[in-house]
């Protein structure tokens with residue numbers, strides 16, 4: 513079930529995401545005792561955290577936080593997705609440090625090793641038996657239709673076995689990154705894209721309506737069938753129907 517929820521403004525999107533994440537977290541914790549989430553970079557952490565960080569109804573002590581993709585930079589670098597999520601969300605809520613899984617900072621000079629290390633970090637929480645099953649993956653799209661660090665035409669998009677892969681020639685700087693792969697993203701219980709602003713409106717239509725499979729974001733199709741788009745009206749303006 514692909515569902516598009518379009519709201520008048522980006523602030524409305526932030527409020528809706530707060531409601532959605534509080535509910536998804538409560539449901540997962542009631543069922544399994546924890547909430548596992550992967551968060552990507554860009555504008556998404558600010559939108560997702562805007563209201564969530566002050567939501568006292570959310571039991572952040574049961575959250576396990578991973579990154580959908582990470583740039584190979586130190587944790588205090590301005591390009592770090594860890595730093596971004598830390599400042600926007602983690603500094604304001606009580607996720608235990610042992611349940612936060614950033615890239616290993618000692619491996620940022622070697623993206624392939626960093627990706628392997630991230631596999632082991634995933635296995636420490638999800639086990640080695642099968643592909644990790646996140647309760648939620650929170651995703652953004654790039655102007656070229658990329659998601660995480662899976663860029664159109666790049667071999668990482670076709671990765672069928674690894675849970676985490678690396679890239680040294682990312683078209684979006686910085687060039688060295690690690691990223692979750694489509695097998696992991698598509699094994700999530702729920703996948704949620706967040707898109708705001710008119711700058712993404714053409715690409716949003718290309719992905720959701722035209723289903724252009726040359727765009728990696730079009731390839732997100734969780735086995736659970738639960739794929740949600742939280743967008744503002746500026747982003748959805750070119751869709752024929754919402």
Ligand code: 6PG
Pocket residue numbers: 552553554555556580581582583593651652653654655658659660661684
């Ligand atoms: C990263 C990302 C990337 C991002 C999109 C959307 O570069 O670290 O994780 O995939 O989510 O490029 O970014 P914006 O929301 O800033 O457009």
